[in-house]
Amino acid sequence: MKKTIQIDLTKEARKLLPYLVDVRRHIHAYPEAGADQPLTVAYLVQQFEGMDVQLTYGGDHVGLVVDIVGHQPGPTLGFRADTDALELSETKDPLHTPNRLGFRSTIENYMHACGHDAHTAILMGLGRLAHANRDRLKGRIRLLFQPGEEGYYGAIRMVKKGYLEEVDQVFALHCHPALHTGRIGYRSGSIMAAVDVFMGKITGVGGHGASPHTSTDQVLALCRTIENLQAIVSRRIDPLASAVVSVCYLSAGSRETKTIMPAAVEFGGTVRTLDAGVRELIKNEFPAICDASVKSIHPRCRVDLDYHYGYDETINDAGVISNITGILSACMDEPDLLTDYPPLLGSEDFSSMLTEVPGAMIFLGVTPGDVDTASVPFLHSPDFDIDETALMHGVRTFGNIAFNYP
Structure with a gap:
């Protein structure tokens, strides 16, 4: 030595x-x-x-x-x-x-x-x-x-x-x-990566689980949103670049009352990137993907999104x-x-x-x-x-x- x-x-x-x-x-x-x-x-x-x-x-x-x-x-x-x-x-x-x-x-x-x-x-x-x-x-x-x-x-x-x-x-x-x-x-x-945080709320018309056609089904809209957000990394980011979009928080409906289709659901999570350009692209893509996802389930569904930068x-x-x-x-x-x-x-x-x-x-x-x-x-x-x-x-x-x- x-x-x-x-x-x-x-x-x-x-x-x-x-x-x-x-x-x-x-x-x-x-x-x-x-x-x-x-x-x-x-x-x-x-x-x-x-x-x-x-x-x-x-x-x-x-x-x-x-x-x-x-x-x-x-x-x-x-x-x-x-x-x-x-x-x-x-x-x-x-x-x-x-x-x-x-x-x-x-x-x-x-x-x-x-x-x-x-x-x-x-x-x-x-x-x-x-x-x-x-x-x-x-x-x-x-x-x-x-x-x-x-x-x-x-x-x-x-x-x-x-x-x-x-x-x-x-x-x-x-x-x-x-x-x-x-x-x-x-x-x-x-x-180490930059970290960003997002929270979203999807609202619409609730209803009875036996009559889903009378509601705008925010739970299904949430599922579609989560699935489509993964396309940012798989289809919008260079495969040689590093990025993660993870939905880590969900809130929908009532555990006690399982027949009510909720009028509002929430989701949240984190984004990680190692490039400033990739970071900006993901932030810009988020609102359009979330909005298109919920609208694909019902035109009366609405999503409100809070997306903010964290540590660089x-x-x-x-x-x-x-x-x-x-x-x-x-x-x-x-x-x-x-x-x-x-x-x-x-x-x-x-x-x-x-x-x-x-x-x-x-x-x-x-x-x-x-x-x-x-x-x-x-x-x-x-x-x-x-x-x-x-x-x-x-x-x-x-x-x-x-x-x-x-």
């Missing part, structure tokens, strides 16, 4: 592992969802007590910023961790590691099922590592503990607060169960990718460094930071090497868990960037 600096960051990260595990398990046991996370912020502030750092708390919905200044001149590098949990109940399976070892979520209906507890622990580890080696640190690192990634636009709040104004480059990690522990993956350009694509800067590849290839074995990793159609509000400052999102392997990655629960699953030794690999990755970025 080649070393690129005077300190062995792999060794230092390994020494931090017990601390990283403690932090991750505490955050996991006491999850807070959304943009307001007072308990998490208080815990993080406590971790920095007695350290020569500058803490800035932006208040509710903004998060915590920690600056660590090195003794040598250099850039200001930002490192971001999302700290929020999901509104999801953790599995009660006794074999689930948090249940087995006693750090299951103590807050019902909240769970860290997307790895944000690990991201937070890794950023704390980077803070410890950088603070202990300030004499060898060039410039300044800014730790961005960001709430509200899961749909609350926490990153843009930090941008608007001005926390990226003095940052030269910014970096983030995301746990990825499809990669084995010790491996990382990234690419230049789009690495997460786009890694080519120059930054070139720089970190040079850094990481000097300290990692070649099979573990995947520099052209395929993009995911998941989305990230870190894209808002990358719009302001060049940087990179990096995928961190969290599945044990002897386990088939196809067999483990994916992100947002109530059974999701990580191999905790991945935490030290996250610190090693961030540490090498922090101490070696040109």
Whole structure:
């Protein structure tokens, strides 16, 4: 293993592992969802007590910023961790590691099922590592503990607060169960998708299930709409481009009264794209397809559609990718460094930071090497868990960037 600096960051990260595990398990046991996370912020502030750092708390919905200044001149590098949990109940399976070892979520209906507890622990580890080696640190690192990634636009709040104004480059990690522990993956350009959200309501004349001819049959209109929306991807988008249109929410009729044909039904879902032109095309196609679909069932059917853009694509800067590849290839074995990793159609509000400052999102392997990655629960699953030794690999990755970025 080649070393690129005077300190062995792999060794230092390994020494931090017990601390990283403690932090991750505490955050996991006491999850807070959304943009307001007072308990998490208080815990993080406590971790920095007695350290020569500058803490800035932006208040509710903004998060915590920690600056660590090195003794040598250099850039200001930002490192971001999302700290929020999901509104999801953790599995009660006794074999689930948090249940087995006693750090299951103590807050019902909240769970860290997307790895944000690990991201937070890794950023704390980077803070410890950088603070202990300030004499060898060039410039300044800014730790961005960001709430509200899961749909609350926490990153843009930090941008608007001005926390990226003095940052030269910014970096983030995301746990990825499809990669084995010790491996990382990234690419230049789009690495995660733009996300858009739609909600629709179809209205008309209701009726009795025994006399469908007296109604405009909104349920059938809904079925036709769902089917036709899939033609956008299969027939309107270049097969070599990536796009997803998924209807994920339906509401129609009454479970108790099954003979009433409802006068109104609702549907909603998500669109994912990796190209701005494809994104715009889908948005433009949506109203016409929905309207034509319901009218094909009955001319008196009406559809009202709310379609809005969410997070933008997460786009890694080519120059930054070139720089970190040079850094990481000097300290990692070649099979573990995947520099052209395929993009995911998941989305990230870190894209808002990358719009302001060049940087990179990096995928961190969290599945044990002897386990088939196809067999483990994916992100947002109530059974999701990580191999905790991945935490030290996250610190090693961030540490090498922090101490070696040109």
